[in-house]
Amino acid sequence: MDLRSLGYFVAVADERHVGRAASRLHMTQPPLSRAIRQLEDELGAALFDRTPKGVTLTPAGAALYGEAAALLKQAARIRGRVTAAAGAATLTIGTLADAAEHVGGRLVPLFRERHPHVDVRVHEADLSDPTAGLRAGLVDVALTRTPFDTTGIGSQVLRSVPVGVVVRDDDPLARRRSVAAAGLGGRRWVRLPDGTDPAWTAYWTGGAPGDAAPVLRTVQECLQAVLWNGTTALAPVDQPLPAGLVVVPLADRPPSDLVVAWPKAGRSPLVRSFVQVAWAGYRD
Amino acid sequence: MDLRSLGYFVAVADERHVGRAASRLHMTQPPLSRAIRQLEDELGAALFDRTPKGVTLTPAGAALYGEAAALLKQAARIRGRVTAAAGAATLTIGTLADAAEHVGGRLVPLFRERHPHVDVRVHEADLSDPTAGLRAGLVDVALTRTPFDTTGIGSQVLRSVPVGVVVRDDDPLARRRSVAAAGLGGRRWVRLPDGTDPAWTAYWTGGAPGDAAPVLRTVQECLQAVLWNGTTALAPVDQPLPAGLVVVPLADRPPSDLVVAWPKAGRSPLVRSFVQVAWAGYRD
DNA sequence: TCGACCCGATACCGCACGGGTATCGTGTCG
C-alpha cells in the first residue's frame, strides 16, 4: 500500500474510468488495472464495481477515497516543509553559452518548482571551458557537452546529438546530405583560446589550427565568423542557425553528448537533486 | 518519496545508527544506506550528519522526522478503516486434516490480524477430498497437498516436501535411508474411500488396492493402522509421528507440494489476500 | 439479430530498482 498505488486509486476514482485515469497518469491502461487489482487484493476488499462503461466506487472504495486523498495531500506538503527547514541554500549552475541554454530554460524552472527556497544562479561560460566553470569551482553543477577531461567529474548523458559542419548556403558542401572529416582538409577553421581542454578542441575543430583563424568565445561569434569570413566550424545538428547558414552532418565523428556534470568530491544533495530533475525532465 | 523510504528514514532516525536500523528492518546495512542517500537526493537536503559512531539528524532531518512519523501512522490506520467499511465478511478455509494444519495454525492468526473484521472459519476435510471442500463449494480457499485435479482451480505452492513410506520401527525397512516404490510390492496398503480423486489415490497408495485393507479418513487412522495392523502408508517426511513409527523417504516419487488453492472463477479479494498472506507468511 | 465498438482483463516481455554479498575508507581507541 504505497503512495503510488493510492495515487493510482484516486485517479481512477476521480475519473470513474480506468482508461482515462491511465492517460491522466501518463501511463497505459493494463498496468493501471493490475495495480488497482493488487490494491484490492492487498486490502482484501473490492474497491470498484466494474461496469461496461467504467467503474464505480464500492463502499470500501469510498472509504479509501477520503483517506487516500488526505494522505496524499499530507505527503505532498512534506517535501516543502523539509526543504524549507534545510534553510537558505544556493545552487550555481554552469551552462555552455550555446544550445544547452534552451534545455536549461526548461530545467531551471522545473528545479525551482521543486526547491522554491533555493537561490538558483546560472553561470554562462564561454566556449573555452567545456566544464562551464565546474573545474574552476565556479559552479556546483554544469550543463554542457562532451568531450572534456572527466577526472574527478561525474556526468550523466541527457541526449546524444550528431555533429555537423556549419557552412554558408552558397558553399559547395551545402547541398550534401553528409560529409566526411577528411573532405574538409584545406579549410580555414575557427580556433579556441589557448589552454582550452585538448579533447574539446580536437573534437570541435578540424585539428590543424590553421593560420590566421579567428579565436572565438561564443557560439554567436562562431556563426558570424562562418557567415562573414568563410571560415569553417562545427556544431550539433540541432543548433538553431541564422538565415544563410546550414549544418551538414559529419558522417565519421561520434555524436556530441549533452550532459549534466558534477564534481565527484563533496556530493551535495542539491546537486544530486538537480541531476535527477535533469534526467527526469529531459525525457520529454 | 514512498512510504517505504520514509519508514526506513524513521528507523534510522530512531536508532541514530544505520546498522542497528537495518537489523530492526530485517535487512542489511548497504541497501539502507543507499535508500537514505536516495531520499536525501530526492529532497535535495542532507537528512543526517554522518559521524564515526552513528548518524545524527540535521535540521531538515528533524523536520522530516515529525512529518514522516505522522504520515506513517495515518497510513497504518487506512487499512483498518477500509476493511471495516467493506462490512461483515466471511472466509471459509478448507484444510486437509494432516500436517497442513500446523501451517494453518500460523496462517490463520496472521490473516485475522490483517482482517480483524472478517469471520474466518476453518473446515477440516478428511483424506477423501484433496481439494478440502473447494471442489464442492464448501470453502472459499483451501490449504492442501498435491496432486489433485486442478481444472478450474488455481494454486500456489508454499512448500515442496519429499514423501516417504511410514513403517513401524521394527520393520525391515525402518533402517533404510531411502527406498524405491518397487520394493514395496507385496505389502498391504491402506485404502481411500471410493470416488476419491484418482491422481490423489494413485499418489498416496501403492497403486494396487490390495484385498482387505482398511479404508481411512484421517491421518490419525492412517498412522494407527500402520502401528497396529502392519499395513503400509505414505506421508510427507515432515509429518510428526507417534513413537514407534518412522518414515523412510521414497526415492522415486516426486515430492508433495503443500499448496494454497482457490477457485479460478469468481475471484474474491479476500481469497487473494489470504493467498498473499500465506505466500508471505510461509517464508519463515 | 448480428457485427462493430468500447470497456476492463489477461498474457507476455524487457528493464529498472531493491535487496543481497564482498570490500573499502576512515575515524577512534586500546
Place this chain on the structure above:
DNA sequence: CGACACGATACCCGTGCGGTATCGGGTCGA
C-alpha cells in the same frame, strides 16, 4: 600503531512495474 566499528561503494541477481498485443463480454445501431 594496529584492531575495530561505522558508513560508503561496487557488483550481482531476482522481483516488480510499465510496455505492447490480445482477449472476453456487454451495448447499441443497422
